[in-house]
Amino acid sequence: MxxxxxxxxxxxxxxxxxxxxxxxxxxxxxxxxxxxxxxxxxxxxxxxxxxxxxxxxxxxxxxxxxxxxxxxxxxxxxxxxxxxxxxxxxxxxxxxxxxxxxxxxxxxxxxxxxxxxxxxxxxxxxQEPTEPGSRNEIIGRDPAFIQCLRVAERIAPTTAPVLITGDTGTGKEVVARYIHEYSKRKKNFVEVNCAAIPDELIESELFGHMKGSFTGAIADKTGKFVAADGGTLFLDEIGDMSLKTQAKVLRAIQEKIIIPIGSNTPISVNVRIISATNKNLAQEIEENRFREDLFYRLNVIELRMPSLSERKSDIPLMADHFATISGKENGLKQAQFTDDAKTLLAERDYPGNVRELKNLVERIVVISQKSTISMEDVKMILDNRFDIPGEDFQEKADLPAPPSPSETDFFKINSLKEFRDRIERLFIIEKLKQNGFNISRTAEIMETPRSNLYKKLEQYDIDVKELEAYYGKEI
Ligand SMILES: Nc1ncnc2c1ncn2[C@@H]1O[C@H](COP(=O)(O)OP(=O)(O)OP(=O)(O)O)[C@@H](O)[C@H]1O
Ligand SMILES: [Mg+2]
Missing domain, CATH: 3.40.50.2300 (Response regulator)
Structure with missing residues (x-):
């Protein structure tokens, strides 16, 4: 030892x-x-x-x-x-x-x-630190947040169950993965979104089933508890789990044994449970929607993620980070906010927390298509913004698709030249993607001399190497 x-x-x-x-x-x-x-x-x-x-x-x-x-x-x-x-x-x-x-x-x-x-x-x-500038990098320096990370690191090597609470979009899943990374449990991180799985299926999802145990069970299925054996089981949105399933999960946690549906052979499992919710579980217990005994099992260590309003000093940092990422996706050499643009962003409220800030920044970068984004650019986009849909809102089907933000924005442009430039820029990026970032081939497809394409890349501040690194080679 x-x-x-x-x-x-x-x-x-x-x-x-x-x-x-x-x-x-x-x-x-x-x-x-x-x-x-x-x-x-x-x-x-x-x-x-x-x-x-x-x-x-x-x-x-x-x-x-x-x-x-x-x-x-x-x-x-x-x-x-x-x-x-x-x-x-x-x-x-x-x-x-x-x-x-x-x-x-x-x-x-x-x-x-x-x-x-x-x-x-x-x-x-x-410990392999996540590469700076990557999508998975965790951003935050505010003491309220650092404190959270330090606690996460300290408890990571233990097997104590962790309950992560906090408002929507505060990074609960991000921290759950971080704990797993820092733990000695090098096996799988297995995620179950308790809100997304219909109640009839969740037991089979968690505990697995044997072929023929119910209509539709055409083959044996391994449950998530077994898949996470030796690793971490992340029970996301635990507050949405039905009382019936809660009882079964409690038993599995207490006894460290699960029995797949239709089987009578118990399987012993060693999983570290991390659960997360944005519900107030105390209130759920009060209203008999959540089992108190399960709560105490899950809540051995509670990590409360601060909302963005409690860590405002991180907003400029995050704005830079998310701008860099979406800049790369859009082929900009760099996408940076000026200081006053960041100040403006930091003054706003973000009920959707980090997710909302991230979506907003991505939108600003995509619309403005500039390397340096000024306060005016931000203002312009904020002013005609009604709503920034979060990831969860996007699947709202059968409504006609709204025009994409860049489309509507294109019609706000007055100058023909600017309009042409922006369209041309997006077009070139798309063609580069389609042709595996091979400049000769892209030029050929576009029926333009290679030298002209080079000139355009220069003019529009498109960094092919970055694009390629970001998207990878595959076409
Ligand atoms: N500290 C951070 N650094 C970088 N990105 C972050 C950070 N925190 C959150 N994010 C990003 O914000 C988004 C929301 O994070 P996450 O899904 O972890 O939130 P959540 O608390 O689980 O939200 P929900 O309650 O809606 O499930 C993700 O895209 C994530 O990558
Ligand atoms: Mg989440």
């Missing part, structure tokens, strides 16, 4: 603290290195390459933040845990933002220290 050979460098100007930490960690089988000054720590880290550094924030001459910075400058990539005294939690959070793995508050507790250390040395090898 304990990695005997892991080496930990402890850095604090107070000798007593270094000794106290060293004693605890030595007993656990770690090898200890010590330093009492920042510069000394940097030297030791570079020469000895420890697996982990535990670093005090407050030190004379070169404080913890400077030391952290210097360590990263010198290419030291192993995790660093920050120790902060009373009152410099802000600094600690900032340190985490700058790449520290975790922070601990003084006075240190033995358990807190050990959990943080175990998590840190364990994840070093496994």
């Amino acid at each position: 304990i990695a005997m050979s892991k080496r930990i460098l402890i850095v604090d100007d107070e000798k007593d603290i270094v000794e106290a930490i060293a004693n605890i960690l030595t007993l656990e089988g770690y090898a200890i290195l010590k330093a009492y000054r920042g510069y000394e720590a940097v030297k030791t880290a570079v020469n000895e390459k420890p697996d982990l550094v535990i670093l005090d924030v407050k030190m004379p001459i070169m404080d913890g933040m400077d030391t952290l910075h210097e360590l990263r400058q010198k290419g030291f990539k192993k995790p660093v845990i920050i120790i902060s005294g009373h009152g410099d939690i802000k600094t600690a959070v900032e340190a985490v933002r700058l790449g520290a793995f975790d922070f601990l508050e003084k006075p240190l507790s033995r358990n807190g220290l050990l959990i943080a250390v175990q998590n840190a040395v364990k994840t070093t090898a496994e």
Whole structure:
């Protein structure tokens, strides 16, 4: 269980603290290195390459933040845990933002220290940070959000059930996946949307069934509990599960055994349950729509996702991130908001939270088709906007399809030249996509000389490499 050979460098100007930490960690089988000054720590880290550094924030001459910075400058990539005294939690959070793995508050507790250390040395090898600029990157620096992520990381390696609550679009699913990524459970992340599956089917979905066990059961089916064995089962929209199914799920969780429909052989399963809801479960219990006993089973750890209005400082950051992503999708070299455009975005309310902001930004980028989006551009789009449909609204069928935002917007353009330019730009991007981003072939199909196509790419700020990286080669 304990990695005997892991080496930990402890850095604090107070000798007593270094000794106290060293004693605890030595007993656990770690090898200890010590330093009492920042510069000394940097030297030791570079020469000895420890697996982990535990670093005090407050030190004379070169404080913890400077030391952290210097360590990263010198290419030291192993995790660093920050120790902060009373009152410099802000600094600690900032340190985490700058790449520290975790922070601990003084006075240190033995358990807190050990959990943080175990998590840190364990994840070093496994942790593959999501590539910046990718769709899956998690954005947020606001302390309210960072706190959530830190809790998520800390509880990730345990098997404790987690209930994620929070308004619609706050990132509940994002965090559920994050917990799975940070857990040691490298098996599947299996998702069940309890609201989307009709009640007659949910039991078979969760527990599986045997061929012939009911009309329509033409083959054996593996249930989600079994599919998630050794991994994580994400029960999304748990508040929408019927009472009947709740009873069965409770039993499965309590007994760690499931029985597929039509079978009499119990299967034992080891799953970590993460559930999510935007309903107020206390009220659902009050109104007899949710079982209290199941609630206590699921809610061992509660993570409440802050709504966007509680973390307004993240709005500009997210606006940039979502603009970059949709810019890439639209073949723009870069899509960026000016500062006042971001300020304008940050002043709005987002009842649909991150999802709404993301949809809005995508819409602005698509409509404006510009590399630099000004406050005026944003205003123009906000002014003629009535409603930003969320993902959930899109399937509303049988109504005639509304014109796409870019279409309506095209008719707001007065100048013929601008109109032509925008259409031409979209056309070129589409043809590039259709021809696997092969410029010669695209030019040929478009019946224009290659040199002309190059000129247009330049003129319209289209970055073919980016487009190709984004969409991939396949046609
Ligand atoms: N911190 C974040 N960084 C980047 N993208 C995010 C973040 N939080 C949410 N998103 C994005 O916002 C959208 C909504 O997130 P998600 O589906 O996780 O929300 P939810 O809380 O599960 O919503 P609902 O209650 O409607 O199910 C997704 O497209 C997701 O990628
Ligand atoms: Mg969700």
